[in-house]
Amino acid sequence: MRLVFEKRNSVSKKAIILVPVVSFLVSLILTGILLIIFRTNPFVTYASMFVGAFGSWINFTETLVKAIPLMLTGIGVGLAFRLRFWNIGAEGQLVFGGVAATWVALFWSNFLPPFLVLPTAILMGIIAGALWAGIPAFLKVYLKVDETLVSLMLNYVAILTAQGLYYGAWIDPNGMGFPGTKLFPKAAWLPRFSGRAHVGLFIAILLGLVMWVVLNRTKWGFEVKMSGHNPRAARVMGVNIGKTIITAILVSGAFSGMAGAFEVTAISHRLQQGLAIGYGYTAIIVAWMAQLNPIASLFVAVLMAGLLVGGDQVQMMMGLPAAMGIVLQGMILFPMLAGSLFTDYRLKIITKSTKEEAV
Amino acid sequence: MKDDQNGKSPIVEMIGITKQFPGVLANDNVDLELFPGEVLALLGENGAGKSTLMNILAGLYRADKGKILIKGEEAEIDSPKDAMKYGIGMVHQNFKLVPTMSVAENVVLGLDSENFVLDLQKVSSRIKEISHHYNLKVDPNSIIWQMSVGEQQRVEILKLIYRGAEVLILDEPTAVLTPQESGELNRIVKQMTGEGKSAIFITHKMDEVMEFSDWVRVLQKGKLVSVVKTEDTSPKELSRMMVGRDVLFRVEKKKATPGEVILELENVKAMNDKGLEALKGISFSLRRGEILGIAGVAGNGQRELTEVITGLHKVTEGRIIIDGKDMTNKSPLDLIKSGVSHIPSDRVAMGIVGDMSVANNLAMKEYRKAPLTQHGILNPGRILEMAKKMISSFMISTPAPYTSVKFLSGGNIQKTILAREIGACSTLLIAAYPARGLDVGATESVRKEMIAERDGGKGVLLVSEDLDELMSVSDRIAVMNEGRIMGIVDSAEADIESLGLMMAGVPMEEGK
Ligand SMILES: Nc1ncnc2c1ncn2[C@@H]1O[C@H](COP(=O)(O)OP(=O)(O)OP(=O)(O)O)[C@@H](O)[C@H]1O
Numbered sequence: 035m036r037l038v039f040e041k042r043n044s045v046s047k048k049a050i051i052l053v054p055v056v057s058f059l060v061s062l063i064l065t066g067i068l069l070i071i072f073r074t075n076p077f078v079t080y081a082s083m084f085v086g087a088f089g090s091w092i093n094f095t096e097t098l099v100k101a102i103p104l105m106l107t108g109i110g111v112g113l114a115f116r117l118r119f120w121n122i123g124a125e126g127q128l129v130f131g132g133v134a135a136t137w138v139a140l141f142w143s144n145f146l147p148p149f150l151v152l153p154t155a156i157l158m159g160i161i162a163g164a165l166w167a168g169i170p171a172f173l174k175v176y177l178k179v180d181e182t183l184v185s186l187m188l189n190y191v192a193i194l195t196a197q198g199l200y201y202g203a204w205i206d207p208n209g210m211g212f213p214g215t216k217l218f219p220k221a222a223w224l225p226r227f228s229g230r231a232h233v234g235l236f237i238a239i240l241l242g243l244v245m246w247v248v249l250n251r252t253k254w255g256f257e258v259k260m261s262g263h264n265p266r267a268a269r270v271m272g273v274n275i276g277k278t279i280i281t282a283i284l285v286s287g288a289f290s291g292m293a294g295a296f297e298v299t300a301i302s303h304r305l306q307q308g309l310a311i312g313y314g315y316t317a318i319i320v321a322w323m324a325q326l327n328p329i330a331s332l333f334v335a336v337l338m339a340g341l342l343v344g345g346d347q348v349q350m351m352m353g354l355p356a357a358m359g360i361v362l363q364g365m366i367l368f369p370m371l372a373g374s375l376f377t378d379y380r381l382k383i384i385t386k387s388t389k390e391e392a393v
Numbered sequence: 394m395k396d397d398q399n400g401k402s403p404i405v406e407m408i409g410i411t412k413q414f415p416g417v418l419a420n421d422n423v424d425l426e427l428f429p430g431e432v433l434a435l436l437g438e439n440g441a442g443k444s445t446l447m448n449i450l451a452g453l454y455r456a457d458k459g460k461i462l463i464k465g466e467e468a469e470i471d472s473p474k475d476a477m478k479y480g481i482g483m484v485h486q487n488f489k490l491v492p493t494m495s496v497a498e499n500v501v502l503g504l505d506s507e508n509f510v511l512d513l514q515k516v517s518s519r520i521k522e523i524s525h526h527y528n529l530k531v532d533p534n535s536i537i538w539q540m541s542v543g544e545q546q547r548v549e550i551l552k553l554i555y556r557g558a559e560v561l562i563l564d565e566p567t568a569v570l571t572p573q574e575s576g577e578l579n580r581i582v583k584q585m586t587g588e589g590k591s592a593i594f595i596t597h598k599m600d601e602v603m604e605f606s607d608w609v610r611v612l613q614k615g616k617l618v619s620v621v622k623t624e625d626t627s628p629k630e631l632s633r634m635m636v637g638r639d640v641l642f643r644v645e646k647k648k649a650t651p652g653e654v655i656l657e658l659e660n661v662k663a664m665n666d667k668g669l670e671a672l673k674g675i676s677f678s679l680r681r682g683e684i685l686g687i688a689g690v691a692g693n694g695q696r697e698l699t700e701v702i703t704g705l706h707k708v709t710e711g712r713i714i715i716d717g718k719d720m721t722n723k724s725p726l727d728l729i730k731s732g733v734s735h736i737p738s739d740r741v742a743m744g745i746v747g748d749m750s751v752a753n754n755l756a757m758k759e760y761r762k763a764p765l766t767q768h769g770i771l772n773p774g775r776i777l778e779m780a781k782k783m784i785s786s787f788m789i790s791t792p793a794p795y796t797s798v799k800f801l802s803g804g805n806i807q808k809t810i811l812a813r814e815i816g817a818c819s820t821l822l823i824a825a826y827p828a829r830g831l832d833v834g835a836t837e838s839v840r841k842e843m844i845a846e847r848d849g850g851k852g853v854l855l856v857s858e859d860l861d862e863l864m865s866v867s868d869r870i871a872v873m874n875e876g877r878i879m880g881i882v883d884s885a886e887a888d889i890e891s892l893g894l895m896m897a898g899v900p901m902e903e904g905k
């Protein structure tokens with residue numbers, strides 16, 4: 035008996051769902067082994083992670099709080115990846131969006147009618163995220179500069195800019211030297227509906243659905259698909275590839291910028307440490323696990339947020355490093371990547387006499 | 394059936410091969426026998442299952458049912474490596490050479506019998522031996538991307554001989570070759586069979602079947618429908634076996650009634666991708682209701698010519714005027730909007746998006762306009778409806794409109810492109826090798842289709858290497874050589890000899 039990989043004739047529908055699920059299970063097992071090395075019972079750990087993230091309504095609202103930025107950045111990154119544009123700068127785009135929203139909240143409030151403050155802050159966040167993503171897009175399209183490096187470097191620029199502002203120019207004069215701006219006026223607060231969970235959730239869900247429709251039912255979405263799968267043919271068919279990349283990446287950055295604006299207007303109500311905590315990187319895992327599907331990204335984001343919140347819980351309850359949740363996330367990526375082997379190939383078990391098929 | 398009349402026993406036997414793909418039974422209980430020292434031609438319409446059957450023999454696919462006997466013994470072939478162990482090697486339609494590597498490096502690539510440290514010197518001298526023996530004219534140190542398609546194909550063959558192939562499978566080897574190169578290939582194969590090796594080759598060209606092969610097997614919709622000795626049959630009979638009806642090899646057409654000028658080139662110059670001058674001052678005009686053929690050996694500027702007209706390639710000097718408007722260096726979209734259609738020479742790389750459905754690929758020109766799009770919103774129902782119509786009128790064989798186009802057979806991919814481009818054409822059709830890879834029936838209908846476009850008042854530019862095709866389909870023929878037009882002749886007055894002279898670079902006046 036032996037195993038043979040055969041290229042699949044078509045990507046199996048089953049595999050699209052099966053692969054992320056199996057990857058997740060494999061990562062649970064791998065992390066479980068790690069936990070045993072740490073002399074901790076993996077079942078107890080997982081159970082308390084689950085309870086921590088989903089065990090009660092209050093805990094669940096915390097999971098949602100983290101899911102919202104992951105949904106938005108995950109959708110944004112997924113859009114860029116469809117064009118084979120490796121935007122790993124969602125973190126910087128999120129931070130820059132947060133900075134722009136802060137600017138409006140702090141300095142425009144006196145000039146704007148109160149009902150316009152919040153929308154303007156969010157809009158500026160969106161624009162800032164889009165522009166920040168636009169830099170690598172323009173450089174790629176017009177100067178053929180590799181986008182991976184540029185978008186990554188811009189993360190540091192954005193994070194350091196934000197730090198410079200809340201440690202320096204924008205620091206709260208009454209904050210006793212605490213790094214952070216002063217609290218936003220109430221007009222710039224995004225309403226919460228339960229615990230810290232805010233209405234950004236509904237916006238994110240709505241945008242996930244809209245994005246699906248845009249990708250599958252609009253001319254622009256059609257061009258994104260063509261350009262992503264075969265840019266040469268798309269060009270022959272009259273698609274302006276450069277324009278498609280730039281518009282898509284602006285939209286991609288806009289999603290992350292919005293996430294940043296939500297974070298400052300709904301959660302911290304000021305710009306301070308803790309805005310750049312890796313949502314933009316986790317977004318990459320979200321996008322892959324959702325196979326670049328915006329609707330799937332919504333669900334995967336909740337799962338990933340659950341890992342983050344659950345990870346914090348086990349840290350507190352079991353004295354494990356909080357990094358456990360993050361380790362688990364990282365562990366998901368490997369089987370995911372290996373998993374794509376199964377969406378494209380089928381495993382055949384061949385014995386001398388019979389030739390049967392497996393997954 | 395076991396034995397040939399000479400008492401030889403088959404080197405390869407395939408018995409009851411069945412292969413199911415989602416929605417299609419590609420091979421249905423197919424038998425095949427190949428005798429040493431002989432050439433078997435495999436015929437069939439597009440999508441009949443020829444490539445699938447050969448991919449099974451070469452270890453790329455596994456059959457669902459059936460067995461393979463090599464020299465009478467049952468063989469387990471699960472990979473191309475296994476196949477090579479049994480002496481079976483295949484040259485695929487899209488070559489699998491690494492463009493940036495040399496011939497010698499490509500030949501040893503993936504070979505594990507070599508020592509860990511490569512002795513390229515030894516490899517080179519072995520390659521020289523083989524190429525000398527078969528008179529292949531291959532330099533082991535040449536880099537692949539600098540070689541013509543014909544040369545690359547010789548490298549593929551050499552690679553198989555180097556690895557000890559006894560059975561050569563050639564999938565539509567001559568589709569991309571010039572007539573001279575095809576003749577050369579024929580000679581090489583003859584020499585190999587003379588030494589007791591054997592070959593299976595797939596083709597859609599009947600004269601090649603008659604010339605190359607000893608036996609013919611015809612597939613129809615996955616089933617083996619006939620086995621004949623080549624000497625006992627004729628092209629006419631073979632095409633009837635394939636298509637089930639008589640096929641016209643020369644299409645009927647009325648005399649052209651040219652209208653106003655639709656395309657005019659004035660001293661057009663352009664560089665190729667390597668920065669060398671590929672078009673050195675091309676001028677001609679094409680009228681509505683006329684087919685202008687472009688003859689010439691591939692690589693003499695035909696690709697650049699079609700690409701400057703469709704906006705894919707920059708013109709460095711000169712003007713292109715379409716329908717009275719200056720369209721020099723306009724974008725591909727501008728040209729599409731002015732009704733120019735393009736059947737590109739490299740169909741998989743430029744003509745389709747393999748991961749998208751057949752229906753979407755058929756819509757890739759019309760999706761911008763109503764009724765497929767309204768206010769930027771696509772209407773999938775209308776796309777499907779249009780696709781279904783095109784699929785039936787062009788007889789594209791696909792399991793479903795939403796199947797990914799990359800799963801179609803070579804000829805059906807080409808039909809998909811044709812259906813889309815002809816459907817979207819309103820002024821000018823630029824067709825590069827439109828019949829490449831099509832079966833006889835489909836070739837006939839493509840030719841008719843181009844004549845119909847002409848009669849519908851459009852201008853057609855037909856780039857081809859097939860002089861018969863050019864003489865029967867086009868009204869005038871321009872011959873290209875090294876980026877220049879050597880002369881333009883009326884196809885009614887053209888003869889192969891003078892065209893051949895011009896193709897070789899002798900301008901028309903001198904040739905006469
Ligand atoms: N990998 C695949 N997945 C699904 N269907 C396939 C695949 N390969 C081939 N088919 C289908 O099997 C049938 C036979 O295809 P095949 O490529 O063998 O045809 P062919 O005889 O070589 O045709 P052509 O002359 O056009 O090259 C076609 O209907 C094709 O769509």
Ligand SMILES: [Mg+2]
Nearest residue numbers: 443444802803
């Ligand atoms: Mg084929």
